[in-house]
Each structure stands twice: as structure tokens, then as C-alpha cells.
Amino acid sequence: MVEPAFESVDQPDSGLARPKPRRPRPGIRKYADDRSRRTPVLFIGADQRNGLELRDLWAHRDIFYVLAWRDIKVRYKQTALGAIWALLQPLLTMIVFTLLFGRLAGVPSDGKPYAIFSYAGLLPWNFFVAAVTTGSNTLLNSTNLITKIYFPRLLVPTAAVAASLVDLAIASLLLLVIMPIYGVGFHARLLMFIPLVGLTAMIASAVGIFTSALNVKYRDIRHALPFILQIWMFLTPVIYPVSFLPARWRWVLGMNPLSGIIEGFRAAIFNVPFDWNRLAVSTAITMVLLVASCYSFRRMEQDFADVI
Amino acid sequence: MQPVIRVKGLSKRYRIGERRNASLRETLTETIKVPLRLLKSQNHEDNLAYIWALRDVNFEVHAGEVLGLVGSNGAGKSTVLKVLSRITRPTAGQAELHGRVRSLLEVGTGFHPELTGRENVFLNGAILGMRRSEIVRKFDEIVSFAEIEKFLDTPVKHYSSGMYVRLAFAVAAFLEPEILLVDEVLAVGDARFWQKSTDKMRELNSRGMTIVLVTHNMWLIQTVCTRGILLQSGHVVVEGRPQVVIEGYRRLAETQSSTERFTSTEDWNTKGEIRSLQLSPVGKWVSEREAASDSGIVLSFTAHVPTCPRVRAYVRVATPDNFVLFTAYSDVTEVPAEHQLAFKATITRLMLRGGDYVIWVGVCSDREQEEMLAQAFLPLQVRETGGSHPEAGVFWNRADWAVHRVGSSTPDSRP
Numbered sequence: 001m002v003e004p005a006f007e008s009v010d011q012p013d014s015g016l017a018r019p020k021p022r023r024p025r026p027g028i029r030k031y032a033d034d035r036s037r038r039t040p041v042l043f044i045g046a047d048q049r050n051g052l053e054l055r056d057l058w059a060h061r062d063i064f065y066v067l068a069w070r071d072i073k074v075r076y077k078q079t080a081l082g083a084i085w086a087l088l089q090p091l092l093t094m095i096v097f098t099l100l101f102g103r104l105a106g107v108p109s110d111g112k113p114y115a116i117f118s119y120a121g122l123l124p125w126n127f128f129v130a131a132v133t134t135g136s137n138t139l140l141n142s143t144n145l146i147t148k149i150y151f152p153r154l155l156v157p158t159a160a161v162a163a164s165l166v167d168l169a170i171a172s173l174l175l176l177v178i179m180p181i182y183g184v185g186f187h188a189r190l191l192m193f194i195p196l197v198g199l200t201a202m203i204a205s206a207v208g209i210f211t212s213a214l215n216v217k218y219r220d221i222r223h224a225l226p227f228i229l230q231i232w233m234f235l236t237p238v239i240y241p242v243s244f245l246p247a248r249w250r251w252v253l254g255m256n257p258l259s260g261i262i263e264g265f266r267a268a269i270f271n272v273p274f275d276w277n278r279l280a281v282s283t284a285i286t287m288v289l290l291v292a293s294c295y296s297f298r299r300m301e302q303d304f305a306d307v308i
Numbered sequence: 309m310q311p312v313i314r315v316k317g318l319s320k321r322y323r324i325g326e327r328r329n330a331s332l333r334e335t336l337t338e339t340i341k342v343p344l345r346l347l348k349s350q351n352h353e354d355n356l357a358y359i360w361a362l363r364d365v366n367f368e369v370h371a372g373e374v375l376g377l378v379g380s381n382g383a384g385k386s387t388v389l390k391v392l393s394r395i396t397r398p399t400a401g402q403a404e405l406h407g408r409v410r411s412l413l414e415v416g417t418g419f420h421p422e423l424t425g426r427e428n429v430f431l432n433g434a435i436l437g438m439r440r441s442e443i444v445r446k447f448d449e450i451v452s453f454a455e456i457e458k459f460l461d462t463p464v465k466h467y468s469s470g471m472y473v474r475l476a477f478a479v480a481a482f483l484e485p486e487i488l489l490v491d492e493v494l495a496v497g498d499a500r501f502w503q504k505s506t507d508k509m510r511e512l513n514s515r516g517m518t519i520v521l522v523t524h525n526m527w528l529i530q531t532v533c534t535r536g537i538l539l540q541s542g543h544v545v546v547e548g549r550p551q552v553v554i555e556g557y558r559r560l561a562e563t564q565s566s567t568e569r570f571t572s573t574e575d576w577n578t579k580g581e582i583r584s585l586q587l588s589p590v591g592k593w594v595s596e597r598e599a600a601s602d603s604g605i606v607l608s609f610t611a612h613v614p615t616c617p618r619v620r621a622y623v624r625v626a627t628p629d630n631f632v633l634f635t636a637y638s639d640v641t642e643v644p645a646e647h648q649l650a651f652k653a654t655i656t657r658l659m660l661r662g663g664d665y666v667i668w669v670g671v672c673s674d675r676e677q678e679e680m681l682a683q684a685f686l687p688l689q690v691r692e693t694g695g696s697h698p699e700a701g702v703f704w705n706r707a708d709w710a711v712h713r714v715g716s717s718t719p720d721s722r723p
Contacts, residue, residue, distance in 0.1 A: 039486065044391060044403040066434035070420055070427075077422045148413045149435060150394035305396045306322065 052294055057152050064155045064162070071134070071163035086170040090126055094119045101239050110241045112270055113182040116175075120266045121238035123171055124200045128258060129229055131164040131201070135208025136225055139216050143308050153301045154294065157212040161205045168197065175269070184270065192268040196261055203257050203286045210293035213300040216308050237262055257282040257289070310406075311368035312487060312518050313392070317401035319542075320362040320387050361387040363542040364401070371486075374509075374519045376533035376550065378526075378557050383539040385522040389413060389489050392520065407486030407518070410437050414491070416476030421465035425456055425475055428464055432479045446482045453504075454478035474501055481508045488512070491522045506532060524628045526554050526664045558689065580616070580671055580682030583648075585609040587667065587686050604656035609669050611682055614647045616673045619681065621651045624668040625658070625688070633660070633702065640674045659703045660690045 076082040094115055101107040102114030109117035135157040139146065142156050172193070179186070215221040236258045242250060253259040260275070260282030267274045362384045369375045377385040390396045392403055393411030418435040419428050429450055433443040443450075451457055454475040456467075464472055490509075509532055513519055523529060529536055529550045536553030538546035538560070546556035586608045613619055621638040636655065643649060649671070670683035 039407045042394075042405040042409060044394060044398065044405070046398045046400045046402070060437075062434040062438075062440055065440075066431050070423065070431055073427065074420060074422050144414075145418050145435065147395065148417045149411060151435070151437075302397045305390065 052298060053152065057154060060151045060155060063151050064159050067155060067159035068162040071160060072166050075163070083170060086167040087174050090119065090122050090171045091174060093122055093126070097122070097239055107240050108244055110243060110266075112266075113184070116178060116182050116184055116269065117241075117266065118239055119175060119178065120269045121236075121262050123168065123175060124196070124258070124262055124265055125233065125236065125238045126171070127164055127168040127197075128200055128204045128207075129233075130167060131161040131204035132207045132211065132229065133225065134164060135160040135204065136211035136215050136221060138208075139212045139304065140219075140222075140308070146308055147305050153304060154209065154297055157208045157297075158205050161201055161208055164204070165197070165201060179269070187271045189268045189271050189274075192264065192274065196264050196268065199264075199283060199286060200258075200261055202290050203261070206286065206289040206293045209290075209297045213297045213304075216300070216304050232256075232258075235259075241266075254278065254281060255285070257285040312371045312406045313367075313369035313403065313520065315365060315367050315388075315392075315401070315403045318362055318365040318388070318391060318398050318403060319360060319400040320384075320391060320396065321358050321360050321399040323358055360542050362391070362398070365539075365542070365544055367537055367544060367547065369487075369518055369520060371518055372513070372516055373535055374513050374521060374533045376529040376536040376553065377520065377522045377539060378524070378529060378536060378553060379539035380560075382541075384542040385539055386413075386491055387542075388539070389491050389520065389522055393489050405487055409487045409489065410483045410485035411489040412436070412480050412483070412491070413489075415473055415480060419464060419472070419476060422463055424463055425451075425460045425467070428475065429479055432476065436480060436483055437485070438483065442484075450478045450482050453481060453508075470501070477501070477505055481505065481512075485517065487518045487520070489520045492524065526557070526628070529554060580611060580613040582669065582671075582682050582684035583610045583612050585669060585684050585686060587688065604654055605658060605667075605688075607653045607655075607667065607669055608651070609684070610648060610650045611671045612647055613643050613649065613671055613681055616681055617643055618674040619643055619649070619671045620674055621649075621653070621669070621671050623653045623655065624670075625660070626666050626668065628664050628666055633665070658690070659705060661702070661704055662690050664689055 076085060079085065081088070097118045098115045102109065102118065107114070138156045138160045139153065145151075145156075146153065176186075211221050211225060235252070235256055237244070237253060242253055242259065242263060245253065260278040264274060264279050264282075266272070361382075365384070365388065367375075377388060379385050387396070389411065390413070391398045392405065393409065393413065395411075395413070416428075416432060418432055420431060423431065429447065430440070430443055433450075434440065438446075451460060454471075454477070456471050456475050459467065459471065464475070467475070506528065509519065509521075513532075521528070521533060533550045535548065536546075536550045537544055538553050538556045540560060545560070546553050588606045588608075607623055609621075611619075611621070618640050620640050622635055624635040625633045627633065636653065638651065638653070641649060651669075653669070665688040666685050667688050668683060668685045671681045673681060
């Protein structure tokens with residue numbers, strides 16, 4: 001039995017307080033006893049929490065939905081074109097890329113129509129950039145939440161990634177319209193889109209989670225990230241095929257999980273066999289990055305309210 | 309009975325100063341400098357860069373209690389709530405909370421201006437910890453409590469501040485935790501809504517909810533709280549019945565030396581300075597309704613105004629939550645070459661009811677914008693023994709009555 005550090009001066013003295021009848025507890029126990037099974041017990045201490053606390057994440061899942069829903073709702077408010085922007089952006093980029101790289105520069109596209117070829121690269125890449133960019137800024141934009149209420153902060157950058165999925169879905173619909181125009185048929189391999197989108201969302205989450213946490217303490221991220229993403233794009237086969245590189249340099253692209261993912265998207269669209277080895281490597285790297293970024297986020301998150 | 313909240317040795321240290329928002333480059337250069345600094349043994353300034361917002365705080369709260377946390381600014385009241393609501397991690401010590409905890413450190417947390425009232429109810433509700441089904445079930449009640457039925461589908465950016473606060477508070481009022489942590493959120497909204505929300509808090513408590521409340525408002529401590537804790541510089545100094553804590557708070561204000569008794573706000577406005585401020589009679593002041601004679605207050609203060617040739621002084625009486633009751637201005641005065649002015653303001657009839665007030669004095673420029681040059685404030689406590697039911701009003705006043713019996717042939721007047 002742990003004694004309180006002070007003597008309780010008095011008991012509630014007014015008629016306002018009508019305490020619930022409670023069975024007295026034998027003493028403080030570290031873990032849930034009979035009564036605590038019904039009443040959750042919260043322990044607050046000074047020591048660092050290192051676990052991922054997935055149960056806590058699950059308990060707060062409503063916040064995840066509501067934050068993603070808010071981002072989607074607000075994104076095209078007060079714009080004349082609304083969600084059409086989600087179509088226009090990839091479409092115009094595709095047209096410019098096709099003219100510039102496909103026609104003028106003569107970048108090869110493995111014998112496929114360059115428009116579809118580049119669109120297949122832009123689709124996951126644009127999603128990745130949008131998700132990472134919004135994700136990395138979300139914590140700073142949610143300062144009022146972070147300093148005023150508790151919930152697992154991991155929900156903030158991941159909700160931003162989830163909200164970006166809507167734009168990807170809209171842009172994917174456009175792909176289904178362009179494909180027949182260039183004589184690319186529909187087939188069962190297109191179903192691989194779903195796991196590939198999932199994988200892209202995971203790598204975007206990994207990068208978004210890590211950069212958002214870093215952004216809280218070091219505002220440098222805000223300036224560095226667009227630059228890093230630009231370089232990253234050149235190291236990703238978005239506008240060129242992997243075969244464009246000399247064979248001895250292709251391993252560099254192999255280290256880049258987005259490279260395997262984009263190749264996967266292309267295979268799904270053009271009905272070509274998948275390079276399963278490369279996809280497996282991309283998946284493994286993505287998983288490692290995601291877990292590592294979640295753990296480092298958890299470590300940094302406990303000081304967010306004091307630092308932000 | 310076992311407490312539902314048990315706080316043991318809770319301490320929180322904050323780092324202060326510029327390094328809070330260090331950039332990556334600074335961190336890198338600091339890291340390089342560390343060995344150099346060790347050689348020069350100049351790390352004394354590092355010790356100064358920390359403050360203890362809480363130092364070894366211990367208390368317990370039992371089921372069904374309403375605990376009020378009071379103390380002057382920076383005493384650590386809000387830090388206690390931030391630690392208990394898991395927003396920030398304590399530096400040392402621990403706390404245990406038995407039951408579902410919800411905290412309300414601000415009304416309308418997460419409200420988005422572009423979204424409608426309806427959408428914000430769902431957004432805010434979820435952020436405060438309500439399940440979607442729970443919000444759907446209570447939606448109509450929330451809306452009618454907030455009295456905004458007509459504007460439900462209007463973006464909240466078009467709301468008046470009153471409507472905004474009402475909606476935000478309404479969502480929070482329908483939380484059903486076992487432990488509620490509230491920080492000063494009642495200091496918003498108009499008087500009628502304020503009454504409504506304190507009633508709601510009493511109702512929640514009568515249904516068994518345990519509440520920890522941070523407030524500056526002594527009236528709230530007295531009427532809603534069952535127990536209070538007075539914090540000073542991160543320590544618990546008084547604990548006990550509301551009345552004991554309120555007395556402690558007043559003693560604390562009175563025992564501080566006369567130079568510290570008033571708070572000058574010149575640090576954020578260097579255009580002038582209030583150098584001294586005295587209020588007489590000192591201490592408790594009896595409402596003139598009950599005093600033997602007309603006993604007004606006298607405020608004497610000196611101001612140093614180097615930046616402005618002609619100024620006006622003012623006295624302003626406000627409630628502790630900054631609701632201004634009145635402002636009395638002086639005539640325009642030339643500032644002499646020494647830039648020093650002494651003012652004496654006599655207010656013969658305050659007409660204030662019993663309670664706590666804040667008196668502001670200050671000087672402002674004589675230009676169109678009335679730029680504030682220096683300001684300082686003092687607490688004022690008005691004592692009134694008679695029943696103080698809030699419906700009677702903010703002020704008391706007298707009227708000379710004339711009553712006529714209608715229908716009677718001879719009018720009967722009473723002075």
C-alpha cells in the first residue's frame with residue numbers, strides 16, 4: 001500500500017458531489033485487476049515509451065478517418081474547378097512530358113506509347129510526392145491539436161497520405177479512359193494496381209512519417225524536401241525505362257523502392273509479366289523503412305508539444 | 309476509498325530561450341562546440357536555460373470530486389493538466405488515472421473554418437474522443453444546446469465568435485468520460501452561455517464525473533469546486549476546501565511586496581512604463597452598498613512616457629476573465645521634459661458587486677488610434693456579505709422610485 005504524500009485536508013463538503021459507489025480496492029497494482037477491467041487505468045511516467053502501441057492507434061482510429069476526411073473535404077474548397085484539378089494535373093504533365101521527352105528528346109519507352117508509359121510513372125510518383133509533401137507538413141499545421149489534446153500523433157501524417165489516395169483514384173480513372181485511345185486493352189493484370197497502390201502508400205507513409213517528425217524540430221526539412229524529391233524523381237524511372245540505363249548501373253535503381261513499384265505499375269498496364277524479384281526487394285525495403293520511421297516517430301513524438 | 313487520480317512527485321522541466329527552435333545547422337554546430345565548451349568549462353549558462361514548471365507535485369482526486377487548480381500565471385496549473393492529459397511528458401514523477409479520461413484545454417480544438425457547423429461537430433467530436441455512433445446519437449442535443457440550428461450548414465468561418473464558442477462548447481459538453489480535465493475554457497462566451505455551461509458542469513458532476521478544473525475565476529472555485537489546490541512556482545502551497553484555497557490565493561497576493569503587487573506589462577511595450585501603482589484602501593474593500601459611508605477607491609500611479617508629448621491616462625475595471633466593466637479617461641496632459649507624470653484617480657462610487665476584479669491603469673497617446681503606451685494591473689476584491697445571486701446583474705444600483713396607484717384618485721408617491 002502506497003501512502004499518499006500528503007494528508008488529505010478534507011472530503012467533498014457540498015451537496016454537489018455525489019460520488020459513484022465504488023468498491024474499495026486492496027491497493028495499487030501495476031496491472032489491471034477486477035475493477036480496472038471495467039475502468040481503464042492510465043499510467044503516466046517520465047520514462048520514454050518505445051513501443052508502437054498499436055492498440056492505442058486502433059482505439060483512436062476515428063481521429064484518423066476524420067482527419068483524412070477533413071483534408072479531402074477542404075482540399076478543393078473555394079476552387080472553381082474542384083476535384084477536376086486531380087485530373088488536370090497529371091493529364092497536363094503527361095502531355096508536356098510526352099511532347100518534351102517522348103517526341104523531342106526521344107526518350108525510349110520500351111516500345112510502348114510514351115503517353116501511357118509516362119502516365120503510368122506519373123500516377124504513383126505524383127501520389128508519392130503529394131502524400132510526402134502534405135504529410136511532412138501536417139504536424140506543423142496541426143500545432144493547435146498537438147498542444148491541446150492527446151492522441152497518437154502517428155495518425156496525423158498517415159491521415160494525410162490516406163487523403164492523397166483520393167487524387168490517385170481520380171487520376172487512375174483517367175488512365176482507364178486514355179488506355180483504349182492508345183490501343184491498350186484491359187486485362188486481369190490490372191488488378192495488381194491495388195497491392196501496388198498499397199505499397200506506394202506505405203513508402204509514402206514511411207517518408208512522410210519520418211520527415212514530419214523531423215520537421216517539428218528542424219524546419220530545414222521544409223526547404224530540403226522539395227529538392228530531395230526532385231533529385232529522387234531523376235533516380236526513379238518515371239520518364240525513362242529502367243532499360244535506358246546501362247546494365248551495370250541498374251542496381252542503383254534497385255535500391256530505390258519506387259523504381260520497382262513504378263515498373264510494376266507499367267507491367268500491370270501493358271500486360272507484361274511482373275519482375276517479382278524486383279517487387280520483392282521493393283516491398284522488403286519499404287517494410288523496413290516503414291517500421292523504422294514509425295519507431296523513430298514514436299521516440300520523437302513525446303516532445304512534440306514542448307518543441308513545436 | 310481509493311482515489312481516481314493519484315499524482316506523485318510530478319515534475320516538469322522546460323527549456324527556455326532561443327534554442328527551442330534550433331535549426332539543423334545550429335544543432336550541428338552546437339554538437340561540434342560541445343568539446344570546446346567542456347574545455348572552457350562554460351556550461352553554467354546551460355543550467356539557466358531551464359525552468360521547472362512543476363516541482364514535486366503530489367495530490368489525489370477522489371471519484372465525484374471537482375478539484376480546482378488555482379495560482380498566478382506561470383504557477384504550473386496548466387502544466388499539470390497537460391501532463392495528466394498526456395500532451396506532454398513529465399520530467400519526473402508519475403500519475404495514475406482510473407477511468408476514461410477526456411481533456412478540454414481549449415474549446416473548438418481542430419475546428420476547421422472552411423467546414424460547416426455540422427461537419428465540425430463530427431470533426432471536433434472525434435478529436436475529443438467520441439465515437440461516430442455516439443456523435444450521431446447526441447447530434448440533435450448538441451445542436452440545440454449550441455442554439456445554432458439555422459446555421460448548421462454554414463461554414464464556421466462565417467459564424468460570429470459567440471456562435472463559434474457555443475458550438476464548440478456544446479460538443480464538449482456531451483463528452484461522457486469518468487474524468488474530465490478542463491482548462492479555463494469557460495472564460496469565453498456571453499454571460500448567459502457562461503451560466504449555462506457552469507450549470508452543465510455541475511450536472512455532469514452530479515452524475516458522478518470527476519472534474520479537474522484550472523481557472524482564475526474565484527467564483528467558479530467557490531460554486532463548482534468541492535476542493536482546491538493552490539500552486540505557486542510549480543509547488544502545491546495550499547490544499548483544501550475552496551474557501552481555504554481562495555483565502556490562500558488572496559494572502560499570496562497581499563504578502564507579496566508592494567513593488568510586486570502590481571503587474572506592469574511594459575515588457576512587451578517599451579514605449580512607456582508604469583513605475584508605481586497604489587490602490588487605497590488596501591486589502592479587502594467593502595461594497596459601498598454595505599459600507600457606512602461612500603467609500604470610493606483611490607489609485608495613485610506614476611508613468612514614465614519618453615515617446616509621446618501628450619497623453620491621457622485611464623482606469624479600467626474588468627472581471628478576471630477580461631470582461632471590461634468600465635473605463636474612465638483623464639483629460640489630455642502635456643508630458644514634461646522629465647517624461648514623468650503622476651496621476652491620482654478617485655472613483656467615488658464603484659457600484660461593484662462582491663467578487664474579484666482586476667483594475668488596469670495605463671496611459672495612451674492622444675492620437676486618433678489611442679495607442680496604448682504603458683499599462684499595469686492590480687487585483688481588487690470587493691466584499692459583500694449579502695446573497696450574491698448572479699441574476700441580479702453585474703452592477704448594483706439604486707433608483708428613486710415613484711409609485712402611483714392606478715385608479716386611485718390621489719396619487720401616492722414615495723421617495
